[in-house]
């Protein structure tokens with residue numbers, strides 16, 4: 001596991017974008033695993049800049065998002081379909097047919113989850129998976145207690161996650177109770193993982209994930225099992241870490 005501590009959110013985001021861009025340059029039909037939430041916004045912003053200014057080409061890129069709420073219409077401004085369209089997809093030249101986001105409105109949710117796994121496989125697996133981390137240590141919507149071998153499935157949202165996300169809704173009562181999420185086992189099959197965290201609110205979760213034992217109680221700790229993980233955090237999120245970490249990755253990223 002490679003851990004890099006950056007001074008600011010912007011620096012963290014630029015490094016993450018550089019790594020993703022490097023992969024897309026080397027493999028134009030790269031399969032990107034994407035995350036929602038406030039953490040990756042800066043990474044998307046930088047990738048959009050690279051597309052507009054440096055002509056980074058997404059025309060063959062395939063994307064798979066981690067998760068989606070159950071029961072929110074795709075055009076609801078809190079759905080992850082809406083989030084991805086507004087914050088990333090509509091600003092780059094990704095092809096609509098290459099975008100995959102779990103369908104939280106499928107008639108048969110279980111079948112849709114199984115299909116999602118098959119589609120990831122059919123596209124040859126995920127080349128790089130971007131991950132945020134919840135303040136409770138979750139990755140995607142794999143809440144504490146999720147099986148480390150779990151696959152894409154329906155989950156009940158943790159109360160802490162619903163409270164964290166209530167800031168985006170009119171009230172906590174409007175936050176959906178269920179979601180569809182890639183499993184931890186699904187995530188661990190990505191060829192590379194970039195785990196991002198910024199802000200003091202993530203310091204505890206990052207410490208547990210990186211320096212604590214691997215445990216289903218801290219789903220993000222499962223990344224310790226993966227052979228190619230880049231953790232990029234800002235100073236605030238690194239505040240509880242006990243070991244020393246560099247501010248640059250040890251390999252050239254582009």
Ligand code: PGA
Nearest residue numbers: 037038039132133134140
């Ligand atoms: P955030 O969410 O990026 O909005 O903090 C991260 C997560 O819950 O995985």
